[in-house]
Amino acid sequence: MLRQLKQFYRSVILPDRLFLLRKAKQEKILYLTFDDGPVAGVIEPLLALLDKHQIKATFFVLGSRAAKHPELMSAIHSCGHTIANHSYSHPAFNKISHADKLKQVVQANDIIQQTTGQACRLFRAPQGRWDLRLLLALGRKKITAVHWSRDSMDFLKEPAENIAARFNQQPVQAGDIILFHDDDIRCVEALELLLPLWLKQGYRFDALENNLK
Numbered sequence: 001m002l003r004q005l006k007q008f009y010r011s012v013i014l015p016d017r018l019f020l021l022r023k024a025k026q027e028k029i030l031y032l033t034f035d036d037g038p039v040a041g042v043i044e045p046l047l048a049l050l051d052k053h054q055i056k057a058t059f060f061v062l063g064s065r066a067a068k069h070p071e072l073m074s075a076i077h078s079c080g081h082t083i084a085n086h087s088y089s090h091p092a093f094n095k096i097s098h099a100d101k102l103k104q105v106v107q108a109n110d111i112i113q114q115t116t117g118q119a120c121r122l123f124r125a126p127q128g129r130w131d132l133r134l135l136l137a138l139g140r141k142k143i144t145a146v147h148w149s150r151d152s153m154d155f156l157k158e159p160a161e162n163i164a165a166r167f168n169q170q171p172v173q174a175g176d177i178i179l180f181h182d183d184d185i186r187c188v189e190a191l192e193l194l195l196p197l198w199l200k201q202g203y204r205f206d207a208l209e210n211n212l213k
């Protein structure tokens with residue numbers, strides 16, 4: 001009850017268009033998201049794996065890496081995935097000024113626009129460090145702040161089996177936005193174990209829309 005009440009208040013104060021934590025539970029859809037790429041050597045097998053299962057996902061790229069690898073940006077884009085913004089250089093957002101945060105957002109969006117020809121309206125702060133002033137500034141720019149409802153904890157750099165085991169212990173739920181990091185091959189290894197399982201459980205996958213209503 002308390003949780004429902006909290007969710008209700010949060011949705012009034014922070015609607016999904018401003019701050020997206022998870023999607024509606026009505027349909028059995030999962031939203032895979034990948035932070036910190038694109039990185040050569042990881043993105044190719046990851047795209048191949050997603051393609052094999054005909055899955056669309058969302059890539060929160062770093063502007064600095066995207067600028068170095070426009071060919072990887074084209075590869076993600078041409079596979080039909082959504083490309084989103086994860087800042088230019090991944091600074092600790094609790095340690096830089098408000099103006100610098102916005103600069104990070106704009107710089108990365110410019111590179112995304114240059115490399116894909118598409119405007120980007122989704123942003124995830126490094127380490128999910130949000131503050132209200134940032135959320136409101138993003139809202140004014142019609143950019144949605146996207147968090148996650150499930151963390152793969154792949155940043156711990158444990159074997160893929162451990163990542164999969166955690167999801168088995170605490171199963172995913174419809175509408176979950178799941179956080180992975182595609183700067184390390186571990187995300188591919190873990191998804192090789194998890195995707196067949198989730199598909200067998202009847203889940204479908206979708207990319208987040210670049211223009212949330």
Ligand SMILES: [Zn+2]
Pocket residue numbers: 035036086090126127
């Ligand atoms: Zn990150």
